[in-house]
Amino acid sequence: MMLREDRSPRRYEAALKVRGAARFTAEIPVASMLHAALVLSPLPSGRVGRIDAGEALALPGIVRVLTHAEMPRIDRPGVLIPLQGPDVHHAGQPVALVAATTPAAARRGAASVEVAYERRPAILNLADGEPFAPKTAGRTATDSRRGDPETALRQAEVAIGRRYTTATNNHHPMEPQCVTAQWDGERLTVLTTTQAVFAHRLAIAECFGLRPEDVRIVSHYLGGGFGAKGGAWFPHLVMAIAAARVLGRPLRLELTREQMFTLTGRRQETVQDLKLGATKDGRLTAIVHESLAPTSMFGEYADALATVTRVLHACPNVATRQRLARVNAPQPNPARAPGEGPGSFALESALDELAYELDLDPLELRLRNIAAHDQHVDLPWSSNGLRECYRAGAASFGWARRPMRPGSLREGHQAIGIGMAAACYPAYRMASEAAVGIGADGRVKVRCGTQDMGSGTYTVLAQLAAEALGMSYAEVDVELGDSLLPEGPYSGGSMATASFTPAVETAARDLRGRLLALASADAASPLAGIAPERMSIADGMIRSGNRSEPVSELVARRAPQGLEARAGAAPEARPDFSAFGFGAVFAEVRVDSDLGEVRVSRLTAAYAAGRILNPLLARSQFVGGLIWGVGMALHEATVMDPHLGRVVGTSLADYLIPVHADMPAFDIHMVEEDEPRLGSGGVKGIGMLGTVGTAAAIANAVFHATGRRVRDLPIRVEHLLRPD
Amino acid sequence: MMEAQYRAPGSVDEAVALMAGAGGKGRVLAGGTDLLVQMRAGMVAPGLIVDVKRIAEMTAISQIAGAWRVGAAVTGAEIHDHAGLKKAWPGVVEAINLIGSKQVQGRASAGGNLCNASPAADSVPALVAAGAIATVQGPNGRREVPVEQIPAGPGKTSLKPGEIVVSFTLPARPAGSGDAYLRLIPRTEMDIAVVGCGVNLTMKDGTCTAARVALGAVAPTVLLVEGAAKALVGSKLDDKAIEAAAAACRAACKPIDDKRGTIVYRTKIAGVLLKRAVAIAAERARSN
Structure with a gap:
């Protein structure tokens, strides 16, 4: 698509940001405000005993140390608002808040608070938890079934069954979460980093028994969010607002990078079992997708891992099943392409494995299984541009020149591999x-x-x-x-x-x-x-x-x-069609044969996502989504100490995300779609789509380069180490 | 936590006096890219910070009779821009320039990298391979110490209380010399080495007449691998000699398993990096 200047004008706030005139939440001072620092539990499970704040209170600048004993009670089931009671459910949970006249004084005070704990048994690993069925998986049903997949699998001419795992990831927007809460009697002003000005206004009003119109939420500029500034941030937002009320003064809480590993949600790790059945000529006859993921001791959250499995490819017999197990770890929450990212890694890796079982080109396998309608809800598509995405992406990438046999392409030390995957994401409104x-x-x-x-x-x-x-x-x-x-x-x-x-x-x-x-x-x-x-x-x-x-x-x-x-x-209550954005991702990787080092050298992606309002911004969104896919595939993992239940390495020096030098050449195509039936003005949404399928395309390319099928993300050099 | 005092003396003598007077609570501040991070993380709480960036001797690069003297607080960016040093010691310069990001390079120094005593410090294997000598000054005067003797373990040095690394001296280069440093990290830039390997060779008529090999991140301190050097010296850098040197590197490794790399992986990679670094150093030696 041509980037027409009039459809891609200069970013509205570009000059403000370049000049530093766009003021982010933590840059806006409020008269007479105090600064908060948090005292965190080192234990993953226990009960807070005596808290000795004497030394902290003697330090200069410390105004008050608040614990669960001093905080007002807030009734909000399903979320853990800190400082509401003595129970500790995960390492890093706040157990006291120090308010001081400067941020440095507050931090110093927090380091001086002595807390006694009664240690309690903890479940620290997913395998040790008791699986249960969550009420929902994201915005979708927990389980699904159509046809008779078990029989179809038994009778399939070709069948495979594989286990795939993905790691815990953290969101890590550049801008840390921040709130400045200011009470004026029964009126409240909250400057905060929020993805949900109105949802947070309502929920905060409920927490404090206020009328929504007496609560004002302000969030003019955000340095990213990715899901970490919605419900994930809410409990600590509420804690700070409650503390400001007790203090009788405005209060600012700005999280540290370290705290962003534990206090603002995470993409949950997954264990996914995928079974596929197909005819010899590559028609899918059965899919069974079962998964297990952790949730916290106090909340229930399941990513919608099976959304893509239910709708992307045509298949008469499909069962999906999601289970959670409780662990003493922070609450998981949506992260960019919440379930569709990790779920599509399993599905689209399995498709690639099936293609090799069938000795059929992986793109051809997908072309033979394009879904004519949404079989999950049995409704026609509003539109489905997947075939055009396959065509446009494959043509631009040069897929037709790809040899089928793994390990066929080399350049010096490097084995070159090419892989692809399909993507879809629901058009929500x-x-x-x-x-x-x-x-x-x-x-x-x-x-x-x-x-x-x-x-x-x-x-x-x-x-x-x-x-x-x-x-x-x-x-x-x-x-x-x-x-x-x-x-x-x-x-x-x-x-x-x-x-x-x-x-x-x-x-x-x-x-x-x-x-x-x-x-x-x-x-x-x-x-x-x-x-x-x-x-x-x-x-x-x-x-x-x-x-x-x-x-x-x-x-x-x-x-x-x-x-x-x-x-x-407002969206249609019961639309008579199903609306998804679709895409196809093509990846080229280079794997150093002696070192196992994987670098993504090219990413071509084609997307059919309805009406594109601004091609330049849309391209940036797709590139951002793809970068998240690169991170998920090759770098990102929040490592938990299996004995202590703490995050290992709580800085961006330890939590590896792709850097500029890791960026491949991006080649993005947007397939124009006419969407007259969508009440959204034809817009389908693009932020998530780039992260769907990308990790699978990269893993499939690694297989093509090396002949090694890596089913566990992130792919590590050790996975590809050849014996001497 | 306690308040830290900050001093920025103009001479090494003054800096040493301050450090000696701090009773073990003093820390030298060069670029601060380790120290300030550690302070913010609560890992260290110095009572006195001695900023050495105003000391001329510690921030200068000079050449004396073919040898290069590099102040311990010279930044990576200044080293990057120094044509003479880069020509003589490309491996050392590359190693120093791998520390952190562009922004970090504007602050970070090889002296800080050495005294931070991380087993994975990028500049140290290259300096050790180069045969660099550190000039150290303390309350009892100056001494010259081979760089490999400074690290004593993760986060520990052999420096005595009050001692400061003032500069490094890189020896004069015979004709036909070349050096190289390679490291492996999981991503393309800005990360801590999983394995690092420095090689310094002198070639005469196609035969290796002198060699030094050093490995990083495979033991509590950077290793000078004499067995690898022995395998190379006297050879024409044929496959057999290089394989023997790689085997010596693997044998020298005493790594740990951690989330950045396993023992098996680090050990294997030490041999691979040796071979590749030898090839680069040999190529440079041929064109010098």
């Missing part, structure tokens, strides 16, 4: 409101209480309004990240843009209609008397034939206070 207004100065303002994680929400809000109104992008101002604005969507599940797009477009079109009607009815306008439907707006001018008037002049004359239109949009 939620209700959203938005307002579009215009002032007497002719400037347009979009107001929507969603937030920008750094992915370009400011920009697309401005673009949507400019385009629907006929004004130029440069004339649009955007307000977001504040619960005083019209209620906007959560940033997660790739749904924010799909949710606010129809609201913004409806409001902008409504405003446009009102402007044209004003012009038509205004005797002072050159357009007086012309029917609105015969007028157009472009570049800030209303035109009809050879008559025209600048929008700003009309507004200044007829509505000097400005005009604003407000609209809402």
